[in-house]
Amino acid sequence: MEISPVFLPVIGLLLALWTGWAVSLMFKASRDTQKAEAHRKAARRLSRMVEEGPAIPLLVRVDGRIEAPDRFARWLGLDKVPEYLSELAGPEGMGLSEEQVERLSAHVRRTQKSARPFKMALRPPGSEKSLALRGALADPAVSPSGAALIWAFDFTETEDELARLGEEAARARDDFGALVGLIEAAPMPMWFRGGDMQLRLVNKAYVEAVGAQSADQVVAEQIELVEKVGGRTAAQVAQQSADRRQPIERILSATINNARRTVRVTDLPLMGEGIAGYAIDIEEMEEQAREFRAFREAQRSMLDQLSIGVAQFDAQQRMSFANQPFHRVFSLPPGVVSERIRFDQMLTIARENGKIPEVRDFPAWRKEMAEWFLKDEPEEVNWPLPDSTHLRIVAQPLPDGGLVVIAEDRTEQLALSATRDTLLRTRTATFDSLFEALAVFAPDGHLELWNRGFPIAWGLESEVLDGHPQAEQLLAEIAKQLADPKAISEIGQTIRAATLDRKKRDGRIELADGRTLTYAGVPLPDGNGLLTVLDVTASQQAEEALRERNRALEEADAVMTRFLANMSYEFRTPLTSIGGFAELLSQGIAGDLSAQARDYVQAITTSVGKLTEQVENVLDLSQSEAGLMPLRKTKVELLPFIEQIVRKREQAILDAGLTLDLNGNANKVVEADRQQLQRAIGHLLDNAITHTPRGGRILVDIAKRRGVNRIAISDNGQGMSQHELARALEGIRMSKDGKGIERRHGLGIPLARQLVEAHGGTLEFQTRKNAGTTATITLP
Incomplete structure (x- = not known):
């Protein structure tokens, strides 16, 4: 089959048209798909936004069925959203209560019938959520059959906040009222100024402080509490505080209740407009x-x-x-x-x-x-x-x-403390070393301190004193050691006198063992009393021996007195007879004497005179030392008396080739035995004449100083050393065997000293070898 050339283009064109239409359909389908996807995304987004939004939609149809997200069920505490509105009332603690469901159903029915919106708030039982429901008739686009659309809001936080704000508002109102009452009742003046710095509010204390009748009068007349200070009024200071937005505080004087007081005034800017102020009386604080x-x-x-x-x-x-x-x-x-x-x-x-x-x-x-x-x-x-x-x-x-x-x-205190401790130890050692037994008693009678000799003296054990016994307890122990226990009361009285009476008391007591103790109580400066005890047994025995010896000495003294009296007669009588016979021979009573015989008689007379003088010296010295020197005091004028003594030695002075000066006042008179004082002064003159070399000088000076008569006999002779002067003052003394007399030096100086002292005076010597001697007699 042959294809026409024209048919092929037509087929091509149809295919092209079909392809274009298919492509356009594809593009359209793609756009529809994208739009659908966009719508789905938008729907999901809107649905998510609704789910995440603060409000949850609840659609209630005319027959009561409801539509809502699952979040609404969770708000109500349900597992899922129920099918009907009436089923929102769940079991206890879940869903709404029956009353809440009925109220909600009534609002829904009214809205469905009248299209009137409603608002409702509820809190599901057992839940802490607060729900706000806002209902209205649903848009026909949402539900064309007249359903009700309810938006549920969770306003739990808002309600809590509102409740809190309400409580705060109520509390603020109460606080404000209390604050107003507090300000009104405050004892300090307080005030409030507006934006124009004019007084608007004052409290009662302010009114009383300025002496106004009321707060209205203060506000009306703008009576200020504080006067102008430094050229600025109180309102100007408040304005300055407002401008700075800082409080201003100042201390000044103001008249409050008709009295000038020191106050601290504070102007305080408030958050809004206005200035608050208050004044605090700080007079007492100042x-x-x-x-x-x-x-x-x-x-x-x-x-x-x-x-x-x-x-x-x-x-x-x-x-x-x-x-x-x-x-x-x-x-x-x-x-x-x-x-x-x-x-x-x-x-x-x-x-x-x-x-x-x-x-x-x-x-x-x-x-x-x-x-x-x-x-x-x-x-x-x-x-x-x-x-x-x-x-x-x-x-x-x-x-x-x-x-x-x-x-x-505390350096000195520690040093004093150490010194005190040393003194205490020294005192303790001293007490223990004393021969006396010592004990110290406190005023309350307890024994405080004692030495080791105290218990020994009383024959007590040392343990008896360890407990510091009371005086009564100690005396009871001592009484056991006494020869007469009743004599213990005397010791107790001695302790009492030393501690309480603050008097010294002593006594003597015999112990049973034959010892004799003497005791004495002495008050101490610190209030304590010291009892000192001494064993005088040996002393008493020695005292008895001394008494016996004293009696023997008294008898010997009497014998010596009789001996001196007898010797005075025995010595003087033969010497007087010899002198008398010699004098008779010299006068020719026994016939004429030859020249040689007369020389012999003259020698006998001279020797008898010297011997008589020596015997007189020995007897007078012995009587003076024995205290038997008889004195027959009369008033003696010193100058004529001493002149007479010098005259008797005039020839001896001339023969020795000496000169003698006599100085003195004729008015000097003393009470003295003329004969004995003459012998004392004569011995001193004889001593000066004997020991002064030819050409020497002797000075006798009579003076009276401070009621004492002074006779000074000085020479420039040989003088004596101190050893020689001591020997001269000794004169004679008993030999070491006590059977004879030992001659130390001449008898003149010792006898003169004895005679002067017998008159109540003194004899002093100042001498130096080869520099002369001065003998000074002082007589009262």
């Missing part, structure tokens, strides 16, 4: 502050007078005060208080001055000391310093976080 400052100054002045160093540090550990002793103890430089140095700096300065103990790690030690600020209880430490100073440091924390440091130099 008075207390002044008193506190005065007290602080007085306290610091007092602390400066103490010998103990005191320093105060504030909560920042800076020094706020330190008295002079504190500066001295730690060698602090001036100005440390004004510079307010820190506590650690003070320790550093003290370390540089050697006023802290030697420590190995100073920074760690200083940090440890700084912990005193954090402690609750006082801290007390002892610091031995390198210079042997001992400090007692007390750190007292303060309630405000500060610290008071007290430094006491």
Whole structure:
């Protein structure tokens, strides 16, 4: 079959048309598919947006069937969305209650009939969610059969917020009312200014302070509490606070209740418009502050007078005060208080001055000391310093976080304590070393202190005293050792007199073992009483022996007195007879004598005179030493009396080639025995004549000084050494065997001394070898 050439083009054209139509159908199908896909995506997006939206749609048809997302069921606590509206009332704790379903059904029916929208809020039983339901007739595009569309909103948070806001509003109203009442009842004046700085509100205290009738009068008349200060009124100061948006506080004087008081006025800008103000009466605070400052100054002045160093540090550990002793103890430089140095700096300065103990790690030690600020209880430490100073440091924390440091130099106290301990030990050793037995009793009667000899003296065991017994207990033990136990009361009275009566009392007592004790009670300055006991048994025996010997001596003295009286007669009588016979022979009674015989008689007369004088000296010296020298005192004028004595020795002075000067006043009179005083002065003159070489000079001076008569006899002769003067003053003395007399030197000087002393005077010698001798007699 042959194909026409014309047919092929037609077929080609048809195929081309068919291909074009197929391609166009394909493009159209593709566009429809894309549109459908876009619609599906949009539907899914809208559905997702509805599901994720804050509201959930609920479609209720006329027959009661409902359509809603599963999220609505979860809001109600159901597993799935029920088919009908009436089925929303689930079991207990799930879904809505019957009452809530009935109310919702009534709203739905009314909307379906009248197309009237409704609003409803409910909380499913057993759920914390609050749901808001807004219902309206559904659009025909949604449901053409007159269904109701309900939007459910979860406004749990909103309702909680509203409830909270309501509570806050109610509380704010209550607080505002309370605040208004508080401001009105406040004891301090308070006020409020508007934007124009005019008073709008004042409290009762303000009204009373300015003396107004009411708050309306204050506002109407704009009565200010504070006068103009520094050219600015109170309103201008309030305006300045408003402009700065900062409170302004000032202290000034104001008239409150007709009295000038110091007040602290504060203008406080509020969040909105207006300025609030209040005035606090600080008059009492200022008075207390002044008193506190005065007290602080007085306290610091007092602390400066103490010998103990005191320093105060504030909560920042800076020094706020330190008295002079504190500066001295730690060698602090001036100005440390004004510079307010820190506590650690003070320790550093003290370390540089050697006023802290030697420590190995100073920074760690200083940090440890700084912990005193954090402690609750006082801290007390002892610091031995390198210079042997001992400090007692007390750190007292303060309630405000500060610290008071007290430094006491206890070096002297420790030295005194050591000295006291030494003295106590010395006293104990001294007590134990005494021959007396000592015991100290307290005023309450108990035994406080005793030495080792006390129990020995009374014959007691030392264990009896170990318990410091009362005096009654001790006396009961002592009574057992006495010869007469009843005599113990005397010892008790002695102890009582020393401790309570503060009187001294003594006595003597016999012990059963034959010993004799003397005791004495002595009050001590500290209120105690001292009982001292001494064993006088040996002394008593010696006393008896001495009494016996004294009686023997008295008898011997009487014998010696009789002997001296007898010897005076026995010596003088023969010498007088010899002298008398010699004188008769010289006068020729027995006949004329030859020249040689007369020389013999003259020699006998001279020897008798010398012997008589020596016998008189020996007897007078013996009587003087025995206290038997008889004196017959009369008034004697010294100058004529001594002149007479010198005249008797005039020839001897001339023969010796000497000169003698006599000086004195004729008015000098003394009470003396003329004969004995003449012998004393004569012996001294004879001694001066004998020991002064030819050409020498003797001076006799009579004077009266301070009521005492003075006779000085001086020469420029040989003089004596001190040893020779001592021998001369001894004169004669008994030999060592007691059977004879040993002659030491002439009898003149010892006899003169005895005679002067018998007159109540004194005889003194000033002599030097080869420089002469001065003998001074003083007579009352």
